Amino acid sequence: MRIQPIQNEFEKEIIDLILNIQQKEFNVPVTLEDQPDLMEIENFYYQPGGIFLGAFIDEKLVGTIALVRFSEKAGAIRKMFVKKEFRGKEFGIAQQLLEQLITFSKENDIKDLYLGTVTxxxxxxxxxxxNGFETIAKESLPPDFPLMKPDNVFCHLNLK
Known part of the structure; x- marks a missing residue:
């Protein structure tokens, strides 16, 4: 397995992976239209100082994680998805994706990571x-945190 930064040259694979998990596996009521960031990875993730990582096995995309830098010292984790057949401790893909994102965050002076998910x-x-994240109330999020419509659970990790 290898993890590398990816951009829109992998747009089709990214969209297929994420939408299948969201819609078919977990019945989350979200569409591609609700996620324009997936067609604007360079502008949405990289330009503000974030990253979008992909995990590959046999040249096939099996996992993603992304960081939206929304302030000088804070970022939001987005698009953390691993194909069902590659989940779990025996593969460790989610763990390695998160660890690489945390390393990137520390190297780029990000002190706080936030995320939103669904119950x-x-x-x-x-x-x-x-991995040390604490659940926080929506009201405790920074005012500039980029909210996603379906999210109803929020977490924070201090990297200091």
Missing amino acids: ILQAALRFYEK
């Missing part, structure tokens, strides 16, 4: 909690 994704919430 139905209990395994994801447990994963974030195991």
Whole structure:
């Protein structure tokens, strides 16, 4: 497995991976139109100082994670998805994606990571909690945090 920064040359693979998991696996009521960032990876993630990472096995995209830098010292984790057949400790893909994103954040002087998710994704919430994230109230988010419509659970990790 390898993890590398990816951009819109992988747009089709990224969209297929993410929409299949959101819509078919978890029935999250979200469409591609609700996620214009997926067609503007360079502008949405890289230009403000973030990153979009892809995990590949046998040259196939099997996982993603992205960072939206929304202030000088804070970022939002987005698009953390791993194909069902590649999840779990035996592959460690989600863990490696998160670790690379945290390393990138520290190297780029980001002190606080935030994320939003949905209640139905209990395994994801447990994963974030195991990695030191704390659940916070929506009202505790920074005012410039980029909210996603379906999100109803929010987490924070201090990197200091």
